[in-house]
Amino acid sequence: MRITYDPAKREVTLAERGLDFADAAQVFAGPTFEAEDQRHDYGEKRVICFGLLSERLVVVGYTPRGADRHVFSMRKANDREQARIGPILGL
Template sequence: MYEWDEAKDASNRAKHGIGFAMAEAFEWDNAVFQQDTRFDHGEERFRAFGFIAERLYCLAYTMRGDNIRIISLRPMHMKEAKRYGLGKD
């Protein structure tokens, strides 16, 4: 179901302190989704804003067949939480 590049996972750990394996606990049912059209990556990319263990995260991903290919995972910024009505008021 999930896949990722190991070098990108290591880079994400160094930058954000989070490994892509944490995405397996992402709460998709309550997430807010946004297509990422900021750049032409040659594929459709999306961002999902939601919870992992009661903390808000931003998960960037694309679909590869039936698999979710993780591009980035980081804690959500407060301004994003407010924009999407997530978290504490």
């Protein structure tokens, strides 16, 4: 599995949130909880993935592209998400 992303969007996320799309592989390598984002018709499948990065619960949005995952979003999980998803992941 290869991780791809828009370099400009990566830089914005790194500057604003302190999270690097290049670290998404670490999230995918551990325990995760995933759900397809069906809130809108995006014209492609979008997946919301909850997982750990440096012992912190994060949310990674990605689009499957063949065997690759194209990351379009990464943020720290909020308190509500930590309370709901944390126990599912054994936190």
